[in-house]
Amino acid sequence: MAGLPPHSRSKTLTATMIAILIGAVAIFSFAVLSSITSSSNNAQASTAAPNQRRFKGTRPLVLDQQTGQQRLPNQEEVEEVIATLSVLANRPENLPETPTAAGGISVDLEGGFGGVMLGRPNADGTWETKCVFTFAEGTEFLGLVEDNSTE
């Protein structure tokens, strides 16, 4: 999974820069969705749209490999988590129903509806875990909040 190009925090982005940014986010999101949701096996592109909202981290989630210290996730890491949760914890409604050859009706869950195990570090070096089923549960546990500061 490729990293997400960092979002500019400048309010003076040019139209070109914005276009490049949107394109990069779109490419990244497609890569994430393709990687995770191709399990639906039906040659169908996922209908789960990547989350377009901007989030920021409010609590340490990362154990820095160089310093050994816990730190807040940077914006690229936040976007990676948001992209992951947008797919794995997605619970779309009105998914198409398909008859099975042996009888019965099936629905492809498009990579969503799974339990997502999350972990956040404690001060003593242990990890607190929680299995969530929705995007909101996931962001709440990981301390990711919507960031409207640049809008």
Add this chain to the structure above:
Amino acid sequence: MKKKQSVMKIFVMFVALSFVGLSAGSIFAAEAQFVIVNINAPGVGFNDPTPAAPVGGNTGTTLGEQRIIAFQHAAAIWSARLDSNVPIRIRAQFVALGPGVLGSAGPVSVVRDFPNAPIPATWYHVALANKLAGVDLLPANDDINANFSTNFNFYLGLDNNHGPQNDLVAVLLHEFAHGLGFSQFASLATGNLFSGFPDAYNTKLLDLNTGLTWPQMTSAQRLASATSFGRVVWNGAFVTAGVPNVLSLGSPEVRVLNPGAIAGTYQFGTAGFGPAIGNPNVQADVVAAVDIAEPANPPSIPAPGTTTDGCSPFLNAAAVAGKIALVERGFCGFAVKARNASEAGALAVIIYNQAANVNAAPPGMAGDGINDPFVTIPAVSLRRVDGLAILAQLGGTVTASIGNNPLIRAGADALGRARVYAPFPVVGGSSISHYDTVARRNLLMEPAINADLTHNVKAPDDLTFELLRDVGWTFPDADSDGVPNDEDCNPNSNTGPTIIVGGIDTGVANTLFANGCTMADLIAELAASSSSHGDFASAVAHLTNQWAADGLISGRDKGAIQSAAARLRS
């Protein structure tokens, strides 16, 4: 992409043992075959060539191999517990999921109204539907989708000796269970059933407030039920039968005894410092603590404290002494408040959420490493609405208890049914598709992976397997004697109606023992282990004498068996 086109490498991990029942009409019941479909590209994930030292029984020599072996191990544990004649295909990969995301698994599809479906118009996880139908209903698809993180430093050993690390095998057992049937599909945002139909899991959810199961409810009722802490139970026979063997007596609870207007049990959070709830049980009147309003000191302290936050020594210590102190969250750490309550002579302290957390769940309260040793009383947290409800009644007397109810098992209701996790608010934690966090012992399918879990998924260590049985799974039982193969003293018992010795039908009923062996099995074992006919006849005599003494057979039966054994000489 069709799954079989996308498969880069398949690891067939556990070949089902094809035990065939001996009695007429027995059902093929063998260990489910799990197939891990490795979709990682070369050099990454399962194929990561980074050298790794063997750890905890995991003999892989690369990181990728060790991940594969851990997957195989977890799948083998489930394979030993579940039977199916349709292989269960887990499409799996290790990829970067971002910090804080360990991994995920869930069903690829759900199916309803398939051949042999136990309940019509009800969704089933596809692996379970395949098992019940006896055929692969979606042969072009995998059954479980599993994504795990390359970012995360899992313990990859198989021996559960994980120390402070997260045990990958335990996480896999948990997530695989969600993929096998331990999850429900109704929306927790709207309460609507998935595509208008219930599922095999939520048909077993019973709301104690309404007396209704989830399929019987309206969407609004389901929404309310999902946040009814302690009031949603699993209404399944196998789990309920297992509860007394797994959950211990002494249910932790915070209960208001009076006034009647607010009496009842309350959702609460626990503290990581001070004595545990129930050590000791406390019953006392509640008194709101009063302290000074601490001044602000920007920038480190941008806002002042309040007279209700308990962050300074209590001004009404004399009134609090011997009572349960009530303080508001905020301004300082939980342990500071609990220390001040302890030093005021309170018997326990309740900390309720402040306005900034008006809709938050009662928090788990971490210590600060400084004040923790000075906390000598139990501390619990409450939702803000509950704290304010108590506060509003303090013009009169409010009596509460904080402790363990010795009559109720921790994690069950008064009737011994396992509680399902239904916290308020929903976003506070993983509602409904887990067991309640108050369970003791800790269970695999609580929202968190607790450090004291075993890798045994059934009673007396756990209740996950029992729940999967309630939704339709059965266990491998080659001889259909009701004893799982791996616990059966003879998985292929002679289950004939009478004991036959050397071709002679004794006419004696062939009793099945609780351990899965029959009388005929035990006599056959004697025949196999005896070095001579004399030894055999003597051993049979000894055994049948004991059976007669135990009242298992009559004297006439004993004679018939011994006679047949003796006649083998000729």
